[in-house]
Amino acid sequence: MTQQPFSRPGAIDLSALNRPAPQGGPATPAGAPAGGGAYALEVDEQSFQQVLESSMTAPVLLVFYSPTRMPESATMAADLRTLADEFEGRFLVGLVDIDAAPRIAQAMQIPSIPLVVAVIDGRPQPLLQDVVPLEELRTMLTQVSQQLTVSGISGRHQPRSAAPAEEGEETVDPRYAAAQEALGEGDIDKAVAEYQKLVDANPADAEAAAGLAMAKVLQRTRGVDLNAARAAAAANPDDVDAQTLVADLDLLGGHVEDAFNRLVGLVARTAGDERDKAREHLIGLFGAVGNADPRVVRARQALASALF
Template identity: 65%
Template sequence: MTQQPFTRPGAIDLSGLKRPAAGGGAPSGEAPGGGAAGGGASYWLDVTQENFQATVEASLTAPVLLVFSSASRMPESAQMARDLATVAEEYEGRFLAGLVDVDAQPAIAQAVQLQSVPFVFAVLDGRPQPLMQDLATLDQLRSAINSVMQQLTQQGITGRHQPRHAAPAEGDEDGEAGFDPRYAPAQDALERGDYDGAVAEYEKLIAANPADAEAAAGLAMARVLQRTAGADEAQARAAAEAAPDDVAAQTMVADLDLLTGQVDAAFGRLVELVRRSAGDERNQAREHLLGLFAAVGNKDPRVLKGRQALASALF
């Protein structure tokens, strides 16, 4: 599996594509192989000539991953596309998965000068970066995408897509999802590296609506960035190794593990700290771990596994 670091090269050339008359192509949100996506909303869509430009422009809000597949050339690539849609659901809007069937959409393949399938482009601000060009299993996709998401988070890129719907809303023929402006101040602060400001903005949102799950997740990640700003990783790891029961030292390394994509290691470190501690220290470790769960996303399978491990450590 070939994966490359995320950078920002030139924009996709759309000049070779003309939007056909309305009615061509499958609607966004229709499950691969037929059927509606769960609940009528999802974070992936089938890309056609009709919605290709809108899909690329959606990368102005948050990353878009375009996966190109061909059942006729390589049947396994079609399964990889479906797996990417699964991972997109798990990330709950951190990226939008665009599934391009090159058998049905040869003009799109030509526009991006596609040479082989499968192929995955990461698109941000309309600019594509070749990301993967080999077959990958579901677990390999999760690992690769987690690495990309962590890189983007470290760069302050933390936007989220709104879910796509099986049928476009009235007055929105392309089915393009809008950005909720309530989150703009917090995301602007993150992009400036103002983590204190981002925390404050997310706290305002939660004070106004305690049930705002997106704000809660944003706050959790902003706090991780706030705690680790300026940290010396080598010193932090040395301190944690020297004091295995020191909550502050262990939670700092868990934060750093999370930001470098070592999610399981971050969770495991704190689960073991909970297991061998007691009283206030145990509660501090547990609360910190819950915050990391929120930052990753409660539907992520690693979080589900981590919660099971935490329950075992507590009881």
């Protein structure tokens, strides 16, 4: 199919999916990527909205292909399904056969296939409009992942094919056991060290990064006198150390938005190294709360306004 520019910004228009789905829809043609994977799934009109909503947790890659009109697009879709597992939840790959789900293609106003659209916080952005080999796809996703991390977006999807836990059973990832045990024992320094090991080994591990961020908040606020810290911050509104300490205390006290607003205001008032220090501290608190949290989404937008 002829490649055309794709420039549909903003939220996805789902009006084309409001009508009842036709009965007995077409079966998946031969050559389509079979099934899903731990971090990939076939998307139909019933699951489309749920897949979009999952982009509030971590990015979703919608891959539009047609095994009948362009078999090579189905091959690339299968490659992206493979890569989704390699990135261990950094992306959820949603495979959309436009022949089996034509109304999704209509809602998305697909100009051509193949098309890969990145959806972040429910908003789509075109990523790729050509058939490329597996290694180039891997390089592209690595670069995208790095850009997202720099932007403070480090969420991760849970595996879709994992067996459900028994009722009442709490599942604990063994990777985080040592850090969690240290926290349970009140050994904050050990918890920080254990989480740091995990982040050093895999900088894209969102769970480890979030655990490290929260453990560092606990470490920084250990033994701090709340009233004295607040008094110092009130007396020195542009002192980065004083303001970030109170932001940490606010976060621990459940006053998440107060913590974010304090640091956004600090970023707006400062410049140079002090601004960078305040910004980096705020991004660390984003990681501690979780980038899918709506308070983080709002604060990230406020931070962008303060910076630019």
